[in-house]
Amino acid sequence: MIVPTTRLDWMPDESTTRNVRPATAAETSDPRAMHAANRAAWDEAAERYEGWFDEALELIRAGRSNLFPVEHELIGDLRARPGALGTGKRRAIHLQCAGGRDTLSLWNLGADEVVGIDISPRMIVLAARLAEAAGAPGIWIESDVLDAPRDLDGSADLVYTGRGSIIWLHDLDGWAAVIRRLLAPDGRLVIFDGHPAEWLFDADPEGHLVATAYDYFGGVEASKGWAPEYIDRLSVAEDHQSWKFARAWTLGEIVTALIGAGLRIERLVEYPVDWWAGHRDLRPEDRGRIPLSFGIVASRGD
Numbered sequence: 169m170i171v172p173t174t175r176l177d178w179m180p181d182e183s184t185t186r187n188v189r190p191a192t193a194a195e196t197s198d199p200r201a202m203h204a205a206n207r208a209a210w211d212e213a214a215e216r217y218e219g220w221f222d223e224a225l226e227l228i229r230a231g232r233s234n235l236f237p238v239e240h241e242l243i244g245d246l247r248a249r250p251g252a253l254g255t256g257k258r259r260a261i262h263l264q265c266a267g268g269r270d271t272l273s274l275w276n277l278g279a280d281e282v283v284g285i286d287i288s289p290r291m292i293v294l295a296a297r298l299a300e301a302a303g304a305p306g307i308w309i310e311s312d313v314l315d316a317p318r319d320l321d322g323s324a325d326l327v328y329t330g331r332g333s334i335i336w337l338h339d340l341d342g343w344a345a346v347i348r349r350l351l352a353p354d355g356r357l358v359i360f361d362g363h364p365a366e367w368l369f370d371a372d373p374e375g376h377l378v379a380t381a382y383d384y385f386g387g388v389e390a391s392k393g394w395a396p397e398y399i400d401r402l403s404v405a406e407d408h409q410s411w412k413f414a415r416a417w418t419l420g421e422i423v424t425a426l427i428g429a430g431l432r433i434e435r436l437v438e439y440p441v442d443w444w445a446g447h448r449d450l451r452p453e454d455r456g457r458i459p460l461s462f463g464i465v466a467s468r469g470d
């Protein structure tokens with residue numbers, strides 16, 4: 169199964185897969201309905217993010233960043249950028265910002281103004297609370313990425329997204345078009361997200377690399393429940409949680425959507441970085457041999 173949320177990589181064991189199934193044709197024909205379902209599921213999962221509030225606050229107050237070194241390298245020196253707002257201010261827009269920890273990390277990295285957009289109202293409330301407690305500026309917008317407000321168009325020095333974001337989207341062309349319109353003329357897109365190939369591999373009991381039964385081209389998966397490595401201890405029991413819809417888009421599909429929107433891909437990098445510790449059972453020497461994440465840097469292309 170997919171993502172840091174569902175378990176496509178689990179073995180086909182009745183007890184663990186009853187709440188994981190391929191989406192039906194009727195479900196996949198309606199991307200907006202899948203997004204609405206994901207909104208409900210993420211509102212439930214926000215409970216786990218609320219539990220991370222204190223450590224997130226400590227990190228932001230200390231001026232640190234939650235991002236990986238490879239992300240810092242992709243983003244580069246934000247302070248060296250001229251600023252696209254005509255005021256010398258550098259704006260970073262974080263799509264699918266969740267509880268705001270990564271968004272406010274961008275502030276600590278030199279963005280003067282950060283904008284977080286997320287479909288989950290509970291995540292947006294949490295992000296605003298984090299910013300207020302940290303004394304940090306931030307604009308928090310509850311919205312489907314596909315409906316990002318038009319008044320942000322052309323204003324982003326940086327559009328940043330990833331860490332388990334793209335799998336929740338079911339209109340990649342619409343997503344790429346939004347990124348294109350948000351970017352300032354000299355702005356850049358930076359993505360750091362899970363590599364779709366990560367679901368092809370798992371660890372045997374000794375930590376050796378083994379192939380899973382995962383179908384790389386399988387399309388949308390519907391699921392209830394979350395991978396315990398990522399989200400555990402929700403107060404809503406799994407059977408009562410909302411169905412959610414995820415798709416491990418291939419690298420080809422992601423890149424093609426960005427190119428189709430007119431963006432110019434500057435870099436596409438694959439990493440062994442185990443970004444959500446989903447492969448921590450693998451021996452380190454095996455973990456380093458497979459792609460677990462990827463990065464993209466793109467410009468507006470005009």
Ligand SMILES: C[S@@+](CC[C@H](N)C(=O)[O-])C[C@H]1O[C@@H](n2cnc3c(N)ncnc32)[C@H](O)[C@@H]1O
Nearest residue numbers: 203210264266270286287288312313331332336
């Ligand atoms: C795994 S989190 C993203 C990573 C995040 N930076 C973090 O700190 O973990 C996925 C986020 O995407 C949001 N999301 C899912 N579908 C969305 C959509 N269509 N538009 C906007 N946000 C969406 C969820 O509410 C959730 O907060």
